[in-house]
Amino acid sequence: MATDKARGGKGSGWFSDLDRLLRGELTRTQSLRAGGLALDPLRLALVIVALAASYGLCMGAFAAFRADGPNLIQIVASMVKVPLLFFLTLIVTLPSLYVFNALVGSRLAAGALVRLLVAALAVMTAVLASLGPITAFFSVSTTSYPFMLLFNVAIFAVAGILGLSFLLQTLHRLSLSAGPTDEPAPLAAESEFVDQGALEPVGERGPSPHVRLVFRIWVVVFALVGAQMGWVLRPFVGNPKTPFAWFRVRESNFFQAVFQTLRSLFS
């Protein structure tokens, strides 16, 4: 099978969880029914750190080609900060999600919730890291700081949207698999979707409307907190006009800044 070959090609077991996640093998309804999301969250977290750091490298590459000489410490800072950005956002948003999730009577236990979120982060960072070469190319060949800022915002948005739609989709599947098994209808439908991708919608029955609402709100909150967290942790790209700093003064907010940057792009 081609699948086995591709998995063997990955070599180490470190990325095999990620690979199976991206392929949608771990999130098939059958395997979810057998035992939830079967992945090791700690090991996957390390993979996330590696992927996010690799994107940080591409992002920080802008600072390495400054007119006044390379600023290598910015690269190190970006490589530390991108993983930090994801995990801090998760830490800020996870407790409330757990509480509200339990409040509206979802069947997801705490462990399953953590695994689900780590899986979503993994998808997010995998997309991010795969876009890294494009970012690195533009970082190296561009002198416009506002362009690079907006470019990175767009890349993060793409990764975030894909990761979060994976989250909603997997949640949907988790509740499908946790549902009563005496109904044969979803089982029959499953056989058609043996090769379904990780983002493929399955079936009509999903989690209860309350759970869905909580997760939808959470996805929005996660995006907002993530954006603002990125603002707090800045600079990632490094303004060529200012000297390196680990952090900038806390002022303004992400959305104002994006708007300002958009304006400065045209002036």
Place this chain on the structure above:
Amino acid sequence: MTTLVDLPRLADRVLRGEPAGRASRPRATLAALALLVLIHGLCYGAAMGTFGGFTGERIWQVVYSAVKLPFMLLATFAISLPSFFVLNTLFGLRDDFTRVIRALLVTQAGLTVILASLGPFTLFLYVQGIGYQQALVANGVMFAVSSASAQILLAREYEPLIRANPRHRTLLKVWLVVYVFVGIQMGWILRPFLGDPQQPVQFFREGSFTNAYMVVIELAWNVLTGQARR
């Protein structure tokens, strides 16, 4: 190393398409397709670079352009590929990915073959003694013609994939957007391809490491606001 001898035949197969049912001939390897891009890209790049003549120092412009053209195509391909791989995996199309790469590479190879076939036209126009601006436009037309014609190949190669899973159609659009987006910037920083005869021969243009999109944005903004900077 029979590939070098077989290249013309391979180019012919790329243009005509390989009938799916015939297993008698081994299908062209991905490396052979990349080699096809390289060789034909070199040919057209060299033709392109002869604008300023090829005597004395000008010969270097020919060499530079010859190297740059296939580099532009292959580097854009390589840079855009990782995200396309992850996207395909995420949308459940991973098992088709080898065929997807082949389809894309066949299109690239076809593009350069078409481009190389237009090379004599370019040279013919150069011989007429057209100016630098006209030469730029002429090359733009050649690229436009070959890109448009290569779409025939792309549609043909992708047709069975789309038939198997319509999702390929969406991803192909994503690929084209990303590829063009990266390709424009790649072409921009690799200037000059023609070599303005008024300027000395150089591999990279002075200050060429700018952003193509920023240049366009500034131009558009200046037109809109009526400012004429410089």
